[in-house]
Amino acid sequence: MPFSKFNTLTLLQLESWVAQARTKSGQLPRYVPLLAESDPDKFALALQLDQTHQLIIGDADVPFVLMSVIKPFLLLFLLHHLGQEKVFSRVGFQPSSLAFNSVQQLIDDQGFPRNSMINSGAIALADLLPGTDADSRCEQLRQWLNQQSSSQLRLDQSMLDSVRSLPNSTNRAIAEQLAQAGYLNSVEIALDTYNQICCLSGTITDLARLGQLLAHPHPHLSATHQHTVNTAMLSCGLYETADDYAKRIGLPIKSGVSGGLLVILPDQGVIACYSPQLDQVGHSVVGLAILEQMMQWLRSGDFQS
Numbered sequence: 001m002p003f004s005k006f007n008t009l010t011l012l013q014l015e016s017w018v019a020q021a022r023t024k025s026g027q028l029p030r031y032v033p034l035l036a037e038s039d040p041d042k043f044a045l046a047l048q049l050d051q052t053h054q055l056i057i058g059d060a061d062v063p064f065v066l067m068s069v070i071k072p073f074l075l076l077f078l079l080h081h082l083g084q085e086k087v088f089s090r091v092g093f094q095p096s097s098l099a100f101n102s103v104q105q106l107i108d109d110q111g112f113p114r115n116s117m118i119n120s121g122a123i124a125l126a127d128l129l130p131g132t133d134a135d136s137r138c139e140q141l142r143q144w145l146n147q148q149s150s151s152q153l154r155l156d157q158s159m160l161d162s163v164r165s166l167p168n169s170t171n172r173a174i175a176e177q178l179a180q181a182g183y184l185n186s187v188e189i190a191l192d193t194y195n196q197i198c199c200l201s202g203t204i205t206d207l208a209r210l211g212q213l214l215a216h217p218h219p220h221l222s223a224t225h226q227h228t229v230n231t232a233m234l235s236c237g238l239y240e241t242a243d244d245y246a247k248r249i250g251l252p253i254k255s256g257v258s259g260g261l262l263v264i265l266p267d268q269g270v271i272a273c274y275s276p277q278l279d280q281v282g283h284s285v286v287g288l289a290i291l292e293q294m295m296q297w298l299r300s301g302d303f304q305s
């Protein structure tokens with residue numbers, strides 16, 4: 001795909017797509033009280049092609065929690081520290097056909113999590129992080145990501161308190177299934193670690209910087225691991241709708257229920273977006289609408305010249 005065309009994209013053009021996309025609306029998630037109280041009209045977008053070419057629109061300084069957008073980076077960290085064999089003894093690489101938190105999917109798969117982008121896979125991987133408790137595990141992941149990407153992620157303690165304030169019986173059922181099937185050492189530590197890493201928070205610039213870890217060759221990361229994570233995002237990052245977006249957009253994408261959306265443009269850069277209103281599946285409505293517009297523009301004129 002001619003991503004280099006992005007270099008010619010003007011702020012004015014991007015702003016007009018943003019304005020159009022922001023007429024769309026969705027729902028806020030209800031199962032985390034603080035997320036349910038998010039300002040639905042908050043918005044930020046960063047198109048970062050390299051250190052010099054960056055377009056940012058909206059609430060650039062507003063931090064938001066990553067939620068499931070952390071999952072590709074959990075996978076990257078573990079591939080880097082433990083290698084493919086260990087990681088893929090705990091999690092699969094198959095797209096899922098049910099919701100991101102489906103217990104049924106896990107039961108259908110005899111307790112082996114289908115992929116690392118759904119909750120079962122990420123909870124299983126949270127159990128593999130080094131550290132004796134959730135605090136130290138989350139902290140190690142946070143520090144490593146900040147070092148490698150020059151981002152400034154921090155733990156959003158208020159969001160974590162809010163996540164903990166209501167029992168998440170679905171994630172608990174998933175963890176218990178995993179433990180029963182022998183893919184989890186500690187239900188409590190894995191769940192607590194998973195909740196904490198989902199509450200790592202940053203600005204749109206931090207998210208764009210994280211994305212660069214997967215977009216370009218990196219002195220400390222294996223190209224194979226980067227490719228593995230990008231492939232997992234492409235085929236599984238948007239859950240049961242991943243296949244549809246893979247066919248239409250064809251890029252590694254990850255969404256999270258806080259409204260974060262990360263798109264990798266291999267060898268070119270990233271698109272990072274934050275807009276909290278979600279569709280039925282749990283993806284940012286505005287984020288995906290802007291992406292569709294950008295891809296249409298990118299492909300227009302493909303056959304001219």
Ligand code: GLU
Nearest residue numbers: 067068119198256257258
């Ligand atoms: N912590 C959230 C959950 O387990 C993450 C889900 C998401 O962002 O898609 O439900």
